Amino acid sequence: MKKKISIFLLVLSLLCTGCGKEENKPIENNKENEPIVEPKEVQIVDLNSNERPIAVMINTHKDARPQSGLSDAYMIYEIMVEGGITRMMALYTQDFDEEKIGSIRSSRHNYLDYVLENDAIYIHWGGSDVAYNHLAELKLDRIDGMVYGGKYFTTDKTLKRSLEHTRFSSSELIKQGIEKLKLRTTTDRDYLLNYTADVVDLSKKDGSKVANNITLKYSNYQTVGYEYNSDEKVYYRSMSGQKHTDLVTGEQYHFKNIIAYSVKYNSLNGTKLQDLQNIGSGEGVYITNGYSVPIKWTKKDRKSQTIYTYLDGTEIDVSDGNTFIQIYPTTGELKIS
Numbered sequence: 001m002k003k004k005i006s007i008f009l010l011v012l013s014l015l016c017t018g019c020g021k022e023e024n025k026p027i028e029n030n031k032e033n034e035p036i037v038e039p040k041e042v043q044i045v046d047l048n049s050n051e052r053p054i055a056v057m058i059n060t061h062k063d064a065r066p067q068s069g070l071s072d073a074y075m076i077y078e079i080m081v082e083g084g085i086t087r088m089m090a091l092y093t094q095d096f097d098e099e100k101i102g103s104i105r106s107s108r109h110n111y112l113d114y115v116l117e118n119d120a121i122y123i124h125w126g127g128s129d130v131a132y133n134h135l136a137e138l139k140l141d142r143i144d145g146m147v148y149g150g151k152y153f154t155t156d157k158t159l160k161r162s163l164e165h166t167r168f169s170s171s172e173l174i175k176q177g178i179e180k181l182k183l184r185t186t187t188d189r190d191y192l193l194n195y196t197a198d199v200v201d202l203s204k205k206d207g208s209k210v211a212n213n214i215t216l217k218y219s220n221y222q223t224v225g226y227e228y229n230s231d232e233k234v235y236y237r238s239m240s241g242q243k244h245t246d247l248v249t250g251e252q253y254h255f256k257n258i259i260a261y262s263v264k265y266n267s268l269n270g271t272k273l274q275d276l277q278n279i280g281s282g283e284g285v286y287i288t289n290g291y292s293v294p295i296k297w298t299k300k301d302r303k304s305q306t307i308y309t310y311l312d313g314t315e316i317d318v319s320d321g322n323t324f325i326q327i328y329p330t331t332g333e334l335k336i337s
Contacts, residue, residue: 042320047195054092055091056089056123058087060087065242066247067088069102074092075323076090076325077325078324078325099172107132108127117304117305118192124145143183192306193323195320198317202291210337211336213227214258214260215334216332219329223239224237237324255322257287258285258323260285260325260328263277264277265277279302282296282297285336
């Protein structure tokens with residue numbers, strides 16, 4: 001009996017070890033007083049949105065400068081068309097707000113590859129015969145100023161320009177056109193680029209170089225420049241040695257990211273129209289936050305999205321901000337310093 005009592009007392013003693021001493025125990029993992037850190041979210045686009053972007057053809061002819069309404073574009077392409085002249089295609093999300101966009105110019109067939117890779121609604125005023133043939137074949141959702149000039153576009157007669165350089169639109173008019181024409185507004189395609197809210201530091205990547213000044217020559221007609229502002233951490237843009245400014249605000253355009261690469265251009269069927277050899281793969285550069293690194297690009301076909309990777313094969317992390325994609329000819333030149 002005493003043995004049973006002793007065992008019972010021993011067990012009770014073990015169970016009660018530390019009883020009444022809770023106030024002396026250290027508090028572990030107390031997070032009540034720690035600040036709650038919310039995960040960073042990308043601001044330039046809504047990564048959870050399934051809305052189609054809107055792609056607008058922008059005139060870059062010297063007689064059509066300055067342009068307007070590019071500040072709200074999250075991404076812009078520039079490609080040479082003919083005679084050494086380039087055009088731009090600005091991409092907007094559907095919640096964009098611009099009172100004056102343009103001047104808007106005609107379509108070229110090379111740009112359709114980039115409309116397709118973004119599954120965008122296409123806004124243009126006219127087009128080459130080749131472009132119209134491709135548009136009919138591809139059945140792209142689009143609004144053409146040659147058809148809807150009096151409804152969803154405006155002509156600014158106050159500008160001392162030739163008529164073809166005075167065509168504009170606005171976010172409100174474009175949205176009205178999309179609604180009235182019952183164009184598809186959603187997509188199952190992700191954004192082209194892999195955005196991150198974290199700071200992208202290219203200085204530790206293979207082949208990184210300081211990139212404070214960029215000069216990119218398309219032709220004797222068009223040269224583009226960028227100058228890095230280390231305080232704002234953006235690149236201020238120029239064209240043909242002049243600041244690239246907005247017609248309405250007068251402010252100089254600036255961009256967070258630049259992707260530049262050259263492809264072979266050739267005249268199409270004896271015309272001045274330029275055809276791009278942009279299907280396949282090649283090398284380029286990615287520039288952000290004061291540094292550049294060599295990258296690779298791959299595009300399987302005209303409908304597939306272009307994939308941009310570091311030299312190790314991983315997709316580039318794109319800084320949260322607007323991006324300019326410069327696709328220049330192999331006869332051009334890129335300088336970074």
